[in-house]
Amino acid sequence: MRLDIILRVAAKFILAPLLLFALYVQFHGDYGPGGGFQAGVIAAAAVILYALINGQAAAERIVPGPLVERLVPAGVLIYAAVGVVSMILGDNFLDYDHLAHDTVHGQEWGVFLVEAGVFVTVFSSMIAIFYAFAGRRPT
Amino acid sequence: MTLAVLQHHLPVLVVLMPLLGGLLVAIIRHPAASWPIAIAAAAASLAGALALSREVAANGVISYALGGFPSELGIEYRVDAVNVLILVVVSFMALATLVFARLSVASEIDEGRQPWFYTMMLVATAGLLGMAVTGDAFNAFVFLEISSLATYTLIALGRDRRALVAAYQYLIVGTIGATFYVIGVGLLYLATGTLNLELIAERLPEVTSPRALLAAEAFILVGIALKLALFPLHAWLPNAYTYAPSAATVLLASTATKVAVYLLARYIFGIFGLHREFGDISGASLLILLSLAAMFLASAAAIFQNDVKRLLAFSSIGQIGYITLGIAIANSDALTGAFLHIANHAVLKGAAFMAIGAILYRCGSERLDDLAGIGRAMPVTGAVLTIAGLALIGVPGTSGFVSKWYLVAGAFDAGKGWLALMIVASSFLAVLYVGRIMEIVWFRPPGRVALAAAEAPGGLLVPMVALATLTVLLGIAAYWPAEMAHSAAEALLGVRP
Numbered sequence: 001m002r003l004d005i006i007l008r009v010a011a012k013f014i015l016a017p018l019l020l021f022a023l024y025v026q027f028h029g030d031y032g033p034g035g036g037f038q039a040g041v042i043a044a045a046a047v048i049l050y051a052l053i054n055g056q057a058a059a060e061r062i063v064p065g066p067l068v069e070r071l072v073p074a075g076v077l078i079y080a081a082v083g084v085v086s087m088i089l090g091d092n093f094l095d096y097d098h099l100a101h102d103t104v105h106g107q108e109w110g111v112f113l114v115e116a117g118v119f120v121t122v123f124s125s126m127i128a129i130f131y132a133f134a135g136r137r138p139t
Numbered sequence: 140m141t142l143a144v145l146q147h148h149l150p151v152l153v154v155l156m157p158l159l160g161g162l163l164v165a166i167i168r169h170p171a172a173s174w175p176i177a178i179a180a181a182a183a184s185l186a187g188a189l190a191l192s193r194e195v196a197a198n199g200v201i202s203y204a205l206g207g208f209p210s211e212l213g214i215e216y217r218v219d220a221v222n223v224l225i226l227v228v229v230s231f232m233a234l235a236t237l238v239f240a241r242l243s244v245a246s247e248i249d250e251g252r253q254p255w256f257y258t259m260m261l262v263a264t265a266g267l268l269g270m271a272v273t274g275d276a277f278n279a280f281v282f283l284e285i286s287s288l289a290t291y292t293l294i295a296l297g298r299d300r301r302a303l304v305a306a307y308q309y310l311i312v313g314t315i316g317a318t319f320y321v322i323g324v325g326l327l328y329l330a331t332g333t334l335n336l337e338l339i340a341e342r343l344p345e346v347t348s349p350r351a352l353l354a355a356e357a358f359i360l361v362g363i364a365l366k367l368a369l370f371p372l373h374a375w376l377p378n379a380y381t382y383a384p385s386a387a388t389v390l391l392a393s394t395a396t397k398v399a400v401y402l403l404a405r406y407i408f409g410i411f412g413l414h415r416e417f418g419d420i421s422g423a424s425l426l427i428l429l430s431l432a433a434m435f436l437a438s439a440a441a442i443f444q445n446d447v448k449r450l451l452a453f454s455s456i457g458q459i460g461y462i463t464l465g466i467a468i469a470n471s472d473a474l475t476g477a478f479l480h481i482a483n484h485a486v487l488k489g490a491a492f493m494a495i496g497a498i499l500y501r502c503g504s505e506r507l508d509d510l511a512g513i514g515r516a517m518p519v520t521g522a523v524l525t526i527a528g529l530a531l532i533g534v535p536g537t538s539g540f541v542s543k544w545y546l547v548a549g550a551f552d553a554g555k556g557w558l559a560l561m562i563v564a565s566s567f568l569a570v571l572y573v574g575r576i577m578e579i580v581w582f583r584p585p586g587r588v589a590l591a592a593a594e595a596p597g598g599l600l601v602p603m604v605a606l607a608t609l610t611v612l613l614g615i616a617a618y619w620p621a622e623m624a625h626s627a628a629e630a631l632l633g634v635r636p
Contacts, residue, residue, distance in 0.1 A: 095207035
């Protein structure tokens with residue numbers, strides 16, 4: 001019987017609601033406080049909690065380090081790509097008017113995609129920082 | 140997309156190309172793919188900057204609304220005669236540095252970190268270009284942070300552990316500078332209700348509380364002065380330049396401080412006005428005093444350095460003094476000289492640091508004593524270093540002469556003949572420190588290091604020789620850059636839009 005059973009069970013309970021709450025914050029960003037940055041931090045907190053309880057090796061089986069390092073630039077790329085798409089559609093950079101059938105929906109889609117990019121980068125940056133520090137071996 | 144559409148998007152594409160290039164390098168993360176991507180991105184950016192310079196010369200100011208928002212609400216990119224010069228200089232130097240970087244980086248940086256290095260070079264370039272192109276005070280802060288964060292990483296990738304301390308020192312100072320800048324921008328926003336530089340200037344006369352403006356001006360100018368290493372806020376610079384990898388030093392020395400100088404000029408002439416008085420002291424006389432101190436004290440410090448990179452770093456602080464002196468004198472000739480010196484110094488310091496990088500590549504040392512007689516083993520590298528040194532002094536036939544000539548003419552024009560004397564007198568200090576390098580490189584009997592060295596490989600020689608040639612060309616046929624600098628000066632002084 002491991003001594004940290006309370007931590008393990010509690011963490012198991014928290015993890016799923018944590019990820020769900022991250023999604024809620026992500027999509028609620030359109031109407032109230034929230035958005036990609038906050039959601040990214042919350043989702044990363046779930047992974048970091050898992051790593052704290054079960055060890056970094058277990059966490060890296062779920063979210064591998066090399067993947068995380070590629071997600072960091074990928075999120076920024078999503079953001080920039082939305083801007084490039086709006087340029088191809090004939091608007092200025094980051095002008096979302098023509099991303100959908102009318103302007104309002106276009107803007108909504110634009111912000112949605114851009115926030116997705118923010119989520120990816122913040123999520124992966126947080127984990128990358130955690131992995132970098134947790135993975136340090138005394139030299 | 141047709142060419143006309145591409146033309147319309149140029150202001151944002153210039154910044155976007157290096158940014159996208161940097162992201163691609165970071166995602167692919169393959170040592171062999173990094174360099175070609177970086178070169179392509181920098182070349183595209185340079186092409187865009189050159190096209191912009193043609194368009195600005197033909198049609199005047201270009202305004203681009205990001206996201207299609209009007210400039211009161213959104214971010215406006217605004218290209219005029221002033222910042223198009225900076226765009227050309229930064230994108231050109233970025234390309235030259237990246238050409239140089241291939242061999243230099245391969246020898247100085249672990250293979251696993253090379254893609255990150257190129258990413259950071261490109262992101263720093265994108266940040267610097269963004270600072271130059273934006274017409275929005277807060278957006279300039281964001282780009283300032285982007286370029287600074289990338290720069291801290293670049294310095295920390297240096298060869299020995301002192302690079303970490305240098306990067307940390309710069310991180311602290313740079314963050315204080317950026318914080319001061321954003322506090323000042325906040326005060327301006329409170330006073331005027333806008334972040335657009337044009338609109339701020341328009342609304343300033345209506346502001347009733349001069350105290351808030353004074354505070355804003357003090358915060359912004361001190362913040363930028365930290366970034367451009369204006370004497371006596373230069374303490375971070377020598378270590379940062381000395382311990383950074385060679386390619387990073389080339390990029391930093393030739394672009395980073397120059398963009399900060401541009402921002403300083405933009406705020407002084409575009410918004411605050413030069414002749415504002417703080418108590419009994421006018422801003423202009425303060426700037427003249429600090430510039431003179433930089434020209435003399437930093438150049439004097441350069442004479443006593445034993446590390447070539449550190450010597451050239453101190454020389455950079457002194458040379459920035461000439462540029463800010465031109466800004467402080469503030470007539471057409473002096474400003475032309477200042478902007479010419481931004482371009483000329485970028486090219487000649489780039490050449491000088493590349494030569495040092497090549498010596499480091501071959502000999503593994505940059506201590507002045509180890510370079511004894513290196514000119515005989517590496518004649519081309521030695522020649523490049525010599526040309527750059529002569530231009531630092533301001534010898535006729537090199538680019539340094541032309542910019543100092545304009546500065547001297549401007550000083551006489553302003554009725555400040557003694558400043559002209561100071562410019563010439565401080566050049567003698569440059570004679571001393573350049574002379575010291577020359578004596579060691581050419582006239583000492585070759586030491587152990589020089590005997591073992593061979594001429595640098597072609598990949599390092601090509602960009603180095605190109606910059607040295609340009610230094611001479613800009614000294615002989617200075618028409619095109621002088622014309623660009625002149626229109627920049629007139630745009631700042633409000634003679635033409």
